[in-house]
Amino acid sequence: xxxxxxxxxxxxxxxxxxxxxxxxxxxxxxxxxxxxxxxxxxxxxxxxxxxxxxxxxxxxxxxxxxxxxxxxxxxxxxxxxxxxxxxxxxxxxxxxxxxxxxxxxxxxxxxxxxxxxxxxxxxxxxxxxxxxxxxxxxxxxxxxxxxxxxxxxxxxxxxxxxxxxxxxxxxxxxxxxxxxxxxxxxxxxxxxxxxxxxxxxxxxxxxxxxxxxxxxxxxxxxxx
Amino acid sequence: xxxxxxxxxxxxxxxxxxxxxxxxxxxxxxxxxxxxxxxxxxxxxxxxxxxxxxxxxxxxxxxxxxxxxxxxxxxxxxxxxxxxxxxxxxxxxxxxxxxxxxxxxxxxxxxxxxxxxxxxxxxxxxxxxxxxxxxxxxxxxxxxxxxxxxxxxxxxxxxxxxxxxxxxxxxxxxxxxxxxxxxxxxxxxxxxxxxxxxxxxxxxxxxxxxxxxxxxxxxxxxxxxxxxxxxxxxxxxxxxxxxxxxxxxxxxxx
Numbered sequence: 001x002x003x004x005x006x007x008x009x010x011x012x013x014x015x016x017x018x019x020x021x022x023x024x025x026x027x028x029x030x031x032x033x034x035x036x037x038x039x040x041x042x043x044x045x046x047x048x049x050x051x052x053x054x055x056x057x058x059x060x061x062x063x064x065x066x067x068x069x070x071x072x073x074x075x076x077x078x079x080x081x082x083x084x085x086x087x088x089x090x091x092x093x094x095x096x097x098x099x100x101x102x103x104x105x106x107x108x109x110x111x112x113x114x115x116x117x118x119x120x121x122x123x124x125x126x127x128x129x130x131x132x133x134x135x136x137x138x139x140x141x142x143x144x145x146x147x148x149x150x151x152x153x154x155x156x157x158x159x160x161x162x163x164x165x166x167x168x169x170x171x172x173x174x175x176x177x178x179x180x181x182x183x184x185x186x187x188x189x190x191x192x193x194x195x196x197x198x199x200x201x202x203x204x205x206x207x208x209x210x211x212x213x214x215x216x217x218x219x220x221x222x223x224x
Numbered sequence: 225x226x227x228x229x230x231x232x233x234x235x236x237x238x239x240x241x242x243x244x245x246x247x248x249x250x251x252x253x254x255x256x257x258x259x260x261x262x263x264x265x266x267x268x269x270x271x272x273x274x275x276x277x278x279x280x281x282x283x284x285x286x287x288x289x290x291x292x293x294x295x296x297x298x299x300x301x302x303x304x305x306x307x308x309x310x311x312x313x314x315x316x317x318x319x320x321x322x323x324x325x326x327x328x329x330x331x332x333x334x335x336x337x338x339x340x341x342x343x344x345x346x347x348x349x350x351x352x353x354x355x356x357x358x359x360x361x362x363x364x365x366x367x368x369x370x371x372x373x374x375x376x377x378x379x380x381x382x383x384x385x386x387x388x389x390x391x392x393x394x395x396x397x398x399x400x401x402x403x404x405x406x407x408x409x410x411x412x413x414x415x416x417x418x419x420x421x422x423x424x425x426x427x428x429x430x431x432x433x434x435x436x437x438x439x440x441x442x443x444x445x446x447x448x449x450x451x452x453x454x455x456x457x458x459x460x461x462x463x464x465x466x467x468x469x470x471x472x473x474x475x476x477x478x
Contacts, residue, residue, distance in 0.1 A: 150389060154369060154382045164372050168386060171361035174354070175396070206392075214389055217306065221381040 003091040007099045010086070014103035017076075025107045028068040029115065035061045036119055047124040054123035055133065055184035056177075061119075062112055062137065063173050066144045069108040070165050073100050073152040074219070084223050094216040101149045101211065109141030125188065132187030135197055136180040143204040146211035147172050153218030176203060236461045238312045239452045246445050253438040260432030268428050280338045282429060286436030288331035291359060292394050294324030294440055298366070299391045302384030314380035315455055317387065318370055319448035323440055325363035332356060343407055351400035352408040355393060362390040376455070 001009075018025045039057050040050060077083040086096050116134045125133065151169040155161030183196035231237045264282030271278040301316035335353065336346045347353065366383045373379030401410050410420075421429065456462045 150385075154385060155372070157378065158372055161372070164368055167361075167368055168365045171358045171365065172389070174358055178354075214385055217385050218382065221378060221385070224378075 003095050006091050010099040011103050018107050028065040032061045032065040050123045054125040055181040058119050059177050059180050066148050067166050070148045070152045073104050078156050087223050094212040097215045098212040101145050105145035109145055113137045129184050129188035132193045133184050136183045139200040140176045140180050143207040146207040149215045153215045156222035233310050235452050235456045242445050242449050249442040253442045257435035260435045264428035268425050277341045280334050282432045284334040286433045287327050290436050290440045291327035291331050299387045302387040306384050315451040317383050319451050320444050321363055321367045323443045328360040350407045351404040355397040355400050
């Protein structure tokens, strides 16, 4: 089996598992929708204040939803031993675990991109910012998934690691949050957003290419 | 170089080296900090614009620089621990992290004190301030991850990986004042250009920098010594060392 075939089988296994246990993948999205619903109830339904805080709320909710999905990345494979088998294979582990990152993105990042116009509508974001919001999520969420995989691999052997994962990951998420919300805000005011989106893309390219190495090191540490 | 370095993979040899270096570092720290602080805080001329309140630069800048320096040192130790699996490098992480976190906290705190009279606010969400705050969170994350594992070696490896990942924050902190148009002023001392500070203010600043560097090193060495003893508690050399220490202190009290 070549490395690419292995990559594909890991990815398709993850997607098939998610399709059979749909609630695991859908719950974080429902959580996201509920968090978004809480804000208009909390700060009042005035469209001007909602429009101003909408980019921040949507992105913070996206970060929290990513954190909810972290356990799903490696926990089951670690518990049933298949992660150990992946470590023993001659195929490079860094490449194999990148399939895990992709499956996490397909199950938590991509639905967010698709849902984003609905979220923008709920928070009465100006229509001119819709495109920038979807694009910022499309460019930013791959980096979120890559960083989430690092956090998941480092805390695998821990019984109660979820608080620790948030502590590790949230500081690393901050740069994405800053550039993404600034892009959406500029778009809402009718200004150019290429600069911020280019930085988001650069961050994503950097993390997606380098994170698998850190994830592989973390998985090896956890399995031993 | 390898011949000179490899004995220090053995904890006892490292302990002897640290023990020998520590008094020198401590003494030089005392001298340079005393000279730097007294010269800077009492004798350096007042700034024509900021008056006397600029003097906090003699604490703020050194603390900020070595909060980053300590992080980089910690990441290097993490890389050594991961690549060559050297135990003594792993124990450097818990020794460095709290010292670096304290330096970061000092830099943030003195920055707030300096910001109040100059900018009229304790805190702004400016790129330099935010990235320094992220550094503090990273230190806390490294410490929490190290402490979370029952097995110290696994914890050290996890913390090492996180420390290396966090290094990306260092250039962001350094260049934040150039990349973004921020409230925080630009660098005062650069390697290649003439410093943007008068010579009479520069010298005490350089001496304070040296003092904070040595202070960081001294505190790290003291913590590292404890780490070495803690991890090797059941070895004869550590027992002998502890017995010696307790005998000495008993004689002093008598």
